[in-house]
Amino acid sequence: MKKEVILNLVILVVFIALSIFVGANHEPWSDEAQSWLIARDATVGEILCTIERYEGTPPLWHLLLKVLINLGYKYEYLYLISVFFSSLGVVLLLFKLKLPNVIKILLPFTYFFLYEYTVKARSYCLIFPLLVLIAIIYKDRKEKVILYNFLLAILASISLHSALISGILYLFEVYEIFISIIKESKVKKYIKSLICSGILGIFYGLILFCIIPTEDVLVSATITSILSSEGNIFLHFVWLFINLLEAFTLNTDMAFFHFIISSIYFVIMMFLILRKNKKKILFLSIFLGEVLFILLIRVTNHHIGLMLYTFLFALYLVKDEIIEKNKKLLCIMLIVMFVIQILWSVITIIPEIKYNYSAAQDVSQYLKEKDYKN
DSSP states (O other), X not given: OOHHHHHHHHHHHHHHHHHHHHHHTOOOOHHHHHHHHHHXXXXXXXXXXXXXXXXXXXXXXXXXXXXXXXXXXXXGGHHHHHHHHHHHHHHHHHHHSOOOHXXXXXXXXXHIIIIIIIISOSGGGXXXXXXXXXXXXXXXXXXXXXXXXXXXXXXXXXXXXXXXXXXXXXXXXXXXXXXXXXXXOOSGGGHHHHHHHHHHHHHHHHHHHHHSOOTTOOOOOHHHHHHHSSSOHHHHHHHHHHXXXXXTTOOTTSOHHHHHHHHHHHHHHHHHHHTTOTTXXXXXXXXXXXXXXXXXXXXXXXXXXXXXXXXXXXXXXXXXXXXXXXXXXXXXXXXXXXXXXXXXHHHHXXXXXXXXXXXXXXXXXXXXXXXXXX
């Protein structure tokens, strides 16, 4: 067995063991529990036609949980679902993607990957393995038309954030198909692609039908609050930029000096990626589309990490167009960034293991011991 395979297996085992250990000590947040209750108590029809309009998310996660609950799966093991899908993503990362080994070693243990999207059981755990699968077949998407469109459909079913990535890739694909048809004047050659794109377009429409808010839902966006406020709009957008930097190197508790360093760091990374890159439009469309959606609609800690996911995904799609000398420096910068985030993981995980998030578990145990009924 090759040394690289052994190394990959060790990384995978350590990741799974650590995720399970921390997950077993994690008390689910209210939104994690709410998804479980929706899946347990609502019918499939209610999930598809009513509830998702209030939740603001495509139905895949709730439907997945419903299947597992009907098979007898227990709530106390909720975290194992996200551990499973994150581990699947790690397997694909380690054994299928062409990346420097040091990147493969560090990425699974970064804060957002290990904690936000693995220990916490939310729909976002499904995004990474889907992005990796799309990245793997992206160069061969013209030959694997059905598989590529199927993966885009699944990606769109996870969350609004992943649906946006899926939609941007879809628009690029449709554009390329029509340009090819115009240039070659051969519609027949692209019939399969046109049919798949048409079906996927209809599927997007169905997802929109599932999530379009009802009249009694208050939809409040960050940009609306900013534009309607009396404060300095420039400072509001600085705050949004700080949230962007949080996905990479910045902790909002840090001083102004750290903000400047992180800003420079981010700008340099973008320069290294975009300079003379023939696919810069693809990168910017995917990354900035996601960034603007998150920052201008709703910013929370578990959304911020999706900007990093999108950045890494878009970067992988255009990596072959990056200048060779820029690749080495960019790799070093990514390593530094990942090390910083691993420190965040350590700082977050230790109290997760040592302390209770709330008194709920103790109260539950007390009620059992006292044998209280109803």
